[in-house]
Amino acid sequence: MTNLQSNQTVALSTPPDRAVLKSMPTVRAITRSWRALTGGDGGGTLVACSGGADSVSLALTLWSAKAPITLGHVVHDLRSEAEALADRDLVEALAARLGVGFVERSIKVANLRNEEGTARSRRYEALAQMAGEVGVRFVASAHHADDQLESMLMAIARGAGPEGLSGVAASRPLTDSVTLIRPMLISNHADAKAICRAAGAQWAHDASNENPNRFRSAVRLGPARALAELRPDTAAGAVRAGELLRDAAMLVEERAHAILGDGNAWDRAGLRGERAIVLGAGLRSAALRMTGGIGADRLSRRVVDPVVEAIRDDSTEPRRFHWPDGVEIVVTAHRVEISKTRTD
Numbered sequence: 592m593t594n595l596q597s598n599q600t601v602a603l604s605t606p607p608d609r610a611v612l613k614s615m616p617t618v619r620a621i622t623r624s625w626r627a628l629t630g631g632d633g634g635g636t637l638v639a640c641s642g643g644a645d646s647v648s649l650a651l652t653l654w655s656a657k658a659p660i661t662l663g664h665v666v667h668d669l670r671s672e673a674e675a676l677a678d679r680d681l682v683e684a685l686a687a688r689l690g691v692g693f694v695e696r697s698i699k700v701a702n703l704r705n706e707e708g709t710a711r712s713r714r715y716e717a718l719a720q721m722a723g724e725v726g727v728r729f730v731a732s733a734h735h736a737d738d739q740l741e742s743m744l745m746a747i748a749r750g751a752g753p754e755g756l757s758g759v760a761a762s763r764p765l766t767d768s769v770t771l772i773r774p775m776l777i778s779n780h781a782d783a784k785a786i787c788r789a790a791g792a793q794w795a796h797d798a799s800n801e802n803p804n805r806f807r808s809a810v811r812l813g814p815a816r817a818l819a820e821l822r823p824d825t826a827a828g829a830v831r832a833g834e835l836l837r838d839a840a841m842l843v844e845e846r847a848h849a850i851l852g853d854g855n856a857w858d859r860a861g862l863r864g865e866r867a868i869v870l871g872a873g874l875r876s877a878a879l880r881m882t883g884g885i886g887a888d889r890l891s892r893r894v895v896d897p898v899v900e901a902i903r904d905d906s907t908e909p910r911r912f913h914w915p916d917g918v919e920i921v922v923t924a925h926r927v928e929i930s931k932t933r934t935d
Contacts, residue, residue, distance in 0.1 A: 606688060607790035612655035615789060617782040621649070622656040624774035625731065628762050635659035635727040636772075637694075639718050640685070642678035642795035645733035647685060648786035649775055653731070654689045661692035663721040663730070665714045668699050670799065678795045685792065694721045719765040728769060734759055735775040735783065736826035737815070743829050744810050750892055752868055753843060757836035758829065776830050840872075847873035853880070856928040862902050870899045874920070874929065881931040882916045889915040902927055 686693035696717035742758040851873035907924035
């Protein structure tokens with residue numbers, strides 16, 4: 592269920608007070624982050640705006656800095672049509688109030704396998720398409736430090752390595768010409784609501800975000816909240832830890848490439864003494880080269896670890912492993928080979 596929240600009623604034709612917003616330290620910090628991530632790009636930014644407090648505050652912040660922005664909204668079918676369209680209308684009204692452009696796309700993900708993961712990937716595809724439509728190189732999302740902490744706690748539960756534990760990056764490519772940026776990682780959800788209130792802006796509250804049956808919601812309501820109560824700066828610490836873990840993951844990838852290169856067959860004796868984390872990273876990279884980068888989220892430790900263990904053990908029996916997307920790995924007494932099998 593979506594409820595609208597604001598601290599006051601403001602006519603849609605009345606823009607916020609830029610001076611009030613620009614006087615807020617968090618607004619200035621997010622603006623500096625946006626400029627650093629885009630190089631102060633004058634070509635503009637598409638703000639991924641769901642209608643929640645986080646994305647509304649990002650739109651308000653960049654508008655206050657006179658950044659050339661367009662609000663982009665994705666309508667999906669995971670909630671009722673009335674709720675989804677109410678969020679869409681709120682974002683369109685915000686764009687009108689700010690005097691900026693508005694674009695939208697619709698995606699269908701209900702009843703598909705892994706609805707949340709599919710919705711995320713299709714949402715990013717839609718945002719990249721909208722960015723191309725309006726002719727901008729950057730899509731800004733409102734991920735913040737609280738989100739980072741939740742992502743890292745979820746990764747711990749999965750037993751992820753440094754790359755998974757690092758959470759989301761401040762920027763990453765969506766396509767060859769569009770880059771996703773996250774200028775709000777230096778702030779948190781409380782900051783976002785404060786910005787909205789200062790602007791007298793409404794935001795949508797999605798009650799499904801508090802559903803304890805959803806993993807992220809359970810983490811948010813449980814361990815993340817408990818950590819924040821024990822140490823209020825925990826989320827900011829998670830962002831710093833994520834940066835260090837991302838550097839560590841890069842070192843692992845560099846070592847993996849040095850050992851496995853870009854090949855698809857290796858001498859097993861040369862791999863047996865290598866660290867498991869390096870072998871896993873190298874085999875994942877080899878698999879993704881064969882699938883064109885498709886299926887990274889399906890190469891979990893549950894899939895990769897048995898192959899790594901087979902390479903490092905003392906057995907000489909041939910073993911064959913079938914990975915998602917038609918990737919096959921064969922471990923024999925002396926060789927390790929990876930190939931792409933026919934899937935039609």
